Amino acid sequence: MKHVVIGAGQAGAALVAKLRSLDAEAEITLLGSEPVPPYQRPPLSKKYLMGEMELERLYLRPARFYEEQRIDLRTSATVARIDRDAQEVELEGGERLPYDRLALTTGSRPRLLPAGIGGDLGRVYPVRSLEHIDAMVHEFAEGARCLIVGGGYIGLEAAAVAASRGLKVTLVEAMDRILQRVASVETSNYFRTLHQGHGVEIREGTGLVRLTGEGDVTGADLSDGSTLDVDFVLVGIGILPEDDLAAAAGLTIENGIAVDAQCRTSDPAIFAAGDCASFPWQEGARIRLESVPNAIDQAEVAAANMAGGEEDYVAVPWFWSDQFDVKLQIAGLNTGHDRTVLRPGARPGAQSVWYYRGDRLVALDAMNEPRAYMIGKRLIDAGRSIPPETAADANADLKALL
Known part of the structure; x- marks a missing residue:
C-alpha cells in the first residue's frame, strides 16, 4: 500500500x-x-x-x-x-x-492585510510560521513601537510577548471588544484588564484604515481619525x-x-x-x-x-492560550450559548466562565483555574451539566458533583 x-x-x-x-x-x-x-x-x-x-x-x-x-x-x-x-x-x-x-x-x-492599505510594506509581519518568527525576532528591542492588528488570541498572545520584552504596544480591534467572535464579555473584560495592567494600549471599535511609509512601514491611520508612529506591525486577523x-x-x-x-x-x-x-x-x-x-x-x-479501519471521528474540543502569567484553558464550543455565569477563582486573578444553552453546559473558559477546567471538561465530555447557580457559587464543591 x-x-x-x-x-x-x-x-x-x-x-x-x-x-x-x-x-x-x-x-x-x-x-x-x-x-x-x-x-x-x-x-x-x-x-x-x-x-x-x-x-x-x-x-x-x-x-x-x-x-x-x-x-x-x-x-x-x-x-x-x-x-x-x-x-x-x-x-x-x-x-x-x-x-x-x-x-x-x-x-x-494567515489572513494578510491587503496591499492597497499597506499590507505589502516592509516590517509588516503575519504570525504563523517559523519563517515569519525568524523574520521578526530582531524587531523585539526594548522601546520599539509595535502595532498589533487584531484582538483575537493570536494578537493578544503577540501583544503579551512584545510587552514582556519592553516594547511599546498598541493593539487595535475593529469590533466592539477584543475576543468578540470567540469569547464572552466576562472573558474579554478579564484579558483587557490583564493587558492594560502590563502597559498594552488597547483600542476597541477602532479599525486600521491604512499603513503608511516608503518601503518600510512607519505609521498607521486609524478609523477614529488618529495616526500612530510605528516601527513594525504584527497582523493577527485570523x-x-x-x-x-x-x-x-x-x-x-x-x-x-x-x-x-x-x-x-x-x-x-x-x-x-x-x-x-x-x-x-x-x-x-x-x-x-x-x-x-x-x-x-x-x-x-x-x-x-x-489503513482499512472504519472509525468515526468524535471531536472533543479543547484549546489553550498563554498570556503573561495567565493560562487560559477552554473546553467545549460556546457557539449558540444564551447564558454565561462567572465563577470566582480560589486565588486572586483566577476565574472561570461557564457557557449554557438553555440548561445545558456547552463550554468553559478557565483563567488560572485548572481545577474548574478539569471538572468542567469532564462534565462537557460526558454530556452532563450542573445548574448555572451552582457553577456561579464559589463555595460549591464541584468535584463532589462528578
Missing part, C-alpha cells in the same frame, strides 16, 4: 506516525513545503520568539525518527497538483508520486484553511476540505485532517477546528481508516 501525505505540520506528523504503527510494510511519503521537519507552532510566538526554546526543541520528533520509521520525509517539497484519475501527486519539477491513499493535512495560512490544492483537484470545499465522519473527502481515496478539514458536527452542522488536539486526534482517525 502506498500512502502519500501532503502537509508536514502537526496533523501530518501525527498521521504518518499512526500509519506506521498500524502498517509495518506500507510505503509512506510525507511532503512538507517548509525546509525543516514538522514542528510545534504554539511555542513559536512565545518561548521561541523570547529566545527560551531552541529550534531543535520545536521539532515534534527528531529528524532521525522519519528515517528509522522508513517514512520518506521530503522537506521544501511543493505540490503542483493532484491527478485523481491517475492517483498521482505531481511535484513542482514534474516528479509524480503514485498513491493508493492520499491524505491532505495542509493546515492553514487564518484561512489551506484548501486551494484540494479545490483545484475538484474535491468538495465547505469552509475547508469537506470530509465525512471517517475523514474521507468526496474522493474515497483521499482523506483530510487538521485545520484544513471541515467535518460533521452536532445537529447537522459542519465545523472546522483550529487546534493542536484536533489536528492530532483527527489525523490519527484518518490514519486508521487509510
Whole structure:
C-alpha cells in the first residue's frame, strides 16, 4: 500500500506516525513545503520568539525518527497538483508520486492585510510560521513601537510577548471588544484588564484604515481619525484553511476540505485532517477546528481508516492560550450559548466562565483555574451539566458533583 501525505505540520506528523504503527510494510511519503521537519507552532510566538526554546526543541520528533520509521520525509517539497484519475501527486519539477491513499493535512495560512492599505510594506509581519518568527525576532528591542492588528488570541498572545520584552504596544480591534467572535464579555473584560495592567494600549471599535511609509512601514491611520508612529506591525486577523490544492483537484470545499465522519473527502481515496478539514458536527452542522488536539486526534482517525479501519471521528474540543502569567484553558464550543455565569477563582486573578444553552453546559473558559477546567471538561465530555447557580457559587464543591 502506498500512502502519500501532503502537509508536514502537526496533523501530518501525527498521521504518518499512526500509519506506521498500524502498517509495518506500507510505503509512506510525507511532503512538507517548509525546509525543516514538522514542528510545534504554539511555542513559536512565545518561548521561541523570547529566545527560551531552541529550534531543535520545536521539532515534534527528531529528524532521525522519519528515517528509522522508513517514512520518506521530503522537506521544501511543493505540490503542483493532484491527478485523481491517475492517483498521482505531481511535484513542482514534474516528479509524480503514485498513491493508493492520499491524505491532505495542509493546515492553514494567515489572513494578510491587503496591499492597497499597506499590507505589502516592509516590517509588516503575519504570525504563523517559523519563517515569519525568524523574520521578526530582531524587531523585539526594548522601546520599539509595535502595532498589533487584531484582538483575537493570536494578537493578544503577540501583544503579551512584545510587552514582556519592553516594547511599546498598541493593539487595535475593529469590533466592539477584543475576543468578540470567540469569547464572552466576562472573558474579554478579564484579558483587557490583564493587558492594560502590563502597559498594552488597547483600542476597541477602532479599525486600521491604512499603513503608511516608503518601503518600510512607519505609521498607521486609524478609523477614529488618529495616526500612530510605528516601527513594525504584527497582523493577527485570523487564518484561512489551506484548501486551494484540494479545490483545484475538484474535491468538495465547505469552509475547508469537506470530509465525512471517517475523514474521507468526496474522493474515497483521499482523506483530510487538521485545520484544513471541515467535518460533521452536532445537529447537522459542519465545523472546522483550529487546534493542536484536533489536528492530532483527527489525523490519527484518518490514519486508521487509510489503513482499512472504519472509525468515526468524535471531536472533543479543547484549546489553550498563554498570556503573561495567565493560562487560559477552554473546553467545549460556546457557539449558540444564551447564558454565561462567572465563577470566582480560589486565588486572586483566577476565574472561570461557564457557557449554557438553555440548561445545558456547552463550554468553559478557565483563567488560572485548572481545577474548574478539569471538572468542567469532564462534565462537557460526558454530556452532563450542573445548574448555572451552582457553577456561579464559589463555595460549591464541584468535584463532589462528578
